[in-house]
Amino acid sequence: MPVNFPPIDPSELHPVSGVRWGVTEAGVRKAQRKDLSVMLLDDGASVAGVFTRNRFCAAPVQICREHLHNGQVIRALVINTGNANAGTGAQGLAHARQTCEALAALLHCQPQQVLPFSTGVIMEPLPVQRIVAGLPAALADAADSNWYRAAQGIMTTDTVPKAASARIQVGGKTVNITGISKGAGMIRPNMATMLGFLATDAAIDPALMQDLARELADGSFNRITIDGDTSTNDSFVLVATHQAGHAPVTAWTSSEAQTLKAALMQVARQLAHAIVRDGEGATKFLTIQVDGGASAAECRQVAYAIAHSPLVKTAMFASDPNLGRILAAVGYAGIEDLDQGLIELHLDDVHVATRGGRHPAYREEDGQRVMKQAEITVRIGLGRGPCSDTVWTCDLSHEYVSINADYRS
Template sequence: MPVNLVATPAADLYPVPGVRWGIAEAGIRKANRKDLAVLLLEDGASVGAVFTQNRFCAAPVQICREHLGKKSGIRAMLINTGNANAGTGDDGLSRAHASCIALARELNLSPEQILPFSTGVIMEPLPNDRIAAGLPAALADAREDNWANAAEAIMTTDTVAKAFSSRITLGGAQVTITGISKGAGMIRPNMATMLGFMATDACVSQGLMAQLAKELAEGSFNRVTIDGDTSTNDSFVVVATNQARHSPVTSLDSDDGKALRAAMLDIARKLAQAIVRDGEGATKFMTIQVEGGKTGEECRKVAYAIAHSPLVKTAFFASDPNLGRILAAVGYAGIDDLDQTKIDLYLDDVLVAKNGGRHAGYAEEDGQRVMKQSEITVRVVLGRGIASDTVWTCDLSYDYVKINADYRS
């Protein structure tokens, strides 16, 4: 069961003017499930994206980068689940191109105006014939208030659809922000998440979109991990339809730019944290907060060392305050000149270790009390400077092994 996470009701997901979603059951891997989604954009939308830094990236990631580089004006996106079209070589590229061509024909667009996305099993041929056959049904279903169904249609091993919305005021105009994401395993995004799509009707110049997508990912999806694996298909797309009635945002450092970025970052963090809460087999949601570092980079090194440690994660699953495992992870994080005599460790408000050793006032029952909670904060103070950073993760349970052992069954 996910950790304190329920799907947002469809009525609470605000339509974004200029964006329509269409959903279909194409039978890509399994029958009778939503597995094909089409996102349609009105002309004039601004689009930015970030993708996996895994060098073994999937065919759709390669094509998305190519199409965005052509600057033809993105008008549609095509998303399938059940098949990642990764590790498929030239044949995978041909099949992804064929899917773009099929949608372009339906919409009277050029294929370069389509962005394809895939998620699912790796090293299996993409059934692009089934995708093409499902397009008419998806297009017939296209409407602005279809975000909840879209969130379901991009799921793989997720147990809860992940979607959030908000509204703010920019320049006296109401602006809507809505986003969806998917992911539950193979998560240590080295850019973003498995798949994420966020749209706003705010007016943002195309020249800012790559920067906006990168900053949003860096503050949210790049701060979560479930199992330390970076997917071949990670993609995060940000759309501004430019339909709200306010002066265009031409700088993210302007007052309107800061307000918009903050509101979109809030949604991005909710989406990213939802992925962790729905991590495969997760029973605990953990915030790893590292402070007192010389740089943010070394704080992240320590946070990820803790968050990736199987020994730490299994101890949290067992509610066992075997906290020397955390200190060991701090020690091997890669800070060569780390002084262990300056390190403090907290579980929530419980001081566990002081100056590198067990705190005299620490009692095992206090640690166990915290470890039994479904949400826990691990705070490490390095005593080296003023930098800090935070990573969100989950525990590692029996079910994680079961889910991944049976994934292709």
Template sequence: MAVNLSAPQAQDLHPVPGVRIGVAEAGVRKAQRKDLTVFLLDEGSAVGGVFTQNRFCAAPVQVCREHLARGDIRALVINTGNANAGTGEDGLVRARATCIALARKLNLAPEQVLPFSTGVIMEPLPLERIVAGLPAALDDAQPGHWLRAAEGIMTTDTLPKAFSRQVQLGGKTVTVTGISKGAGMIRPNMATMLGFLATDACVDAALLQPLALELAEGSFNRVTVDGDTSTNDSFVVIATNQAGHAPVRSLDSSEGQALRAAMMEVARLLAQAIVRDGEGATKFITVRVEGGRSAAECRQVAYAIAHSPLVKTAFFASDPNLGRILAAVGYAGIADLDQAGIDLFLDEVHVAEKGGRRPDYREEDGQRVMKKSEITVRVVLGRGSAADTVWTCDFSHDYVTINADYRS
């Protein structure tokens, strides 16, 4: 069960003018399951995207990168059940054929379509089922189908993930709505996740790619479930330019900062929802590292903690075996780290100071915190003023069960 995460309600998700979404059951892997989604973007929309850093990237990721470089994206097509990864040249042919099929129905060029796939790796993409399902997805296209889309991109997720916010820009109400999926193979750079974030804000097209990178860096690149980087990670940012205010030409302007803050809030909620719904997760854990010489150094330590199976299983058991956290700090790779400068906190409980157990720390206090469903681990390195934060979850018996049974 997801950790303090509820299913979104359709009425809470604001439609984004310029975006229509259709969902169909194409039988990609299983019958009677929403597994094919199309996004239709009005002319004048701008798109940016961030993709996996796994060198063994899926065919749709390769095609997306090619098409985004050309610009003028007008449609997205997403299938679940099959990742079209590890499929060689045949996978590329099928990804491109999917774009061609949708483009023909919309009177577009194939390069104006972005394909996305998620699911089982190293199986041929069932192209004929996807193509056959496109008419139903197109017939279903409506501005208010964000919840249906969140359901249609799920794999091992237990809940759909979708959030929406509105902000005032230039006297106009601007909408930001997004969806994501992901529950396992989650770590930065990015994860086996898909994320789609749209706004009707008027934004200079040149800002979309740097904005997508910044949003990913502050959200999806700050989460980890199991430390595995997937083959299909994709995060797409869309601006339809229909809100009617003066265009945002700088993200550092007052309007740019307001828009960026609203979009970052939604992106972080989506990223954190993935951790809250991590496979078998029972606890949501914030790892905050302070007192580093750089933010990168703090992230390095935070991820050493967040990726540690020993730390994560201790959290599942509510076992305050906190030497595991200090050990992870020590092997994070900071060669000149002085253990005598390190302090460790669990929520408000001061566990260790100057590299050793705090004299007044009591294990029952640590266990009280470890039993909570939401926990903050705070490490102070004592070597600078930088800080950074990542979000993770525990490892449970169910994580193994889910991944052992995934293909069945």
């Protein structure tokens, strides 16, 4: 079960004016499973996206990049689970285009105004006819209250739907922000086998959207890792429908604009944290905080070395205070002029190591007490400068191996 992730109340997910979701069962891979979703956008919505950095990226990622680059107004997104349409060559690209063409015909728009997304098994042909056949039912289901159904509809190995929402005031008008995400394995920075869709009815200058999408991704989805694998299909999409009724945000200089950006980041982080909390086989949610770096980049470098270490992650699962594994990860993170005599290590409130060695007051039972918790903060001090950064991850359990060994069955 997810780590400290309470069930979502669908009534607490605020509708976003100008956005409707429709969900159906198309039988993409398994029967009686919600596996086809459409996100419908009113004309005039602004859309930006951030995608995987894996060079072996899936066909839908390639088509999404192409359609967004063309600059047309996006009217719909179509998402299937059960099949990633990755490693499928020219046929996969043709199938992704066929999906866009079929939905565009039903919506009376251009195929370039549709963005396709897929997640699931790699190197199997997309059952495009099933998807096309399911589109009318997905459209018939479309409603602005379907955010929770959409969160269910994009799941693969997830054990729970993931959604979050916020409501703020901008220019005296109520602004809603709601998003969903999916992902549980093959998760690491530079996105993951994850999909994230975040929408707001705020009016945001389209010229700001791409940089905003990148900033939100960098502060949330690009700060999580489960197993160190970067997927072929990662996608994060930001939508602003401009329907809240306030004056457009054209810069981030005002306090209200900063409040809006902070609320968007809060929801994005909730969605990212939910992925880690529901990591395949996860029993613990880990915050890796690195302080005292010469740059934020080197802090992230150290944090990821710890977060990706199978030895650290398995020790966390077992509540085994074999904490030299953390120090070893700091050492091999790749900072050539690191002074180990300056390294500090804390587990929550327990001071484990100081000046590169065991703290005189540290007792193993104190470390084990912290490691038995469901949520743990690992804090490293590098003693090199004023910078900090944080990564979120989980432990590595027997169940992770079982899930991934049986994924195709």
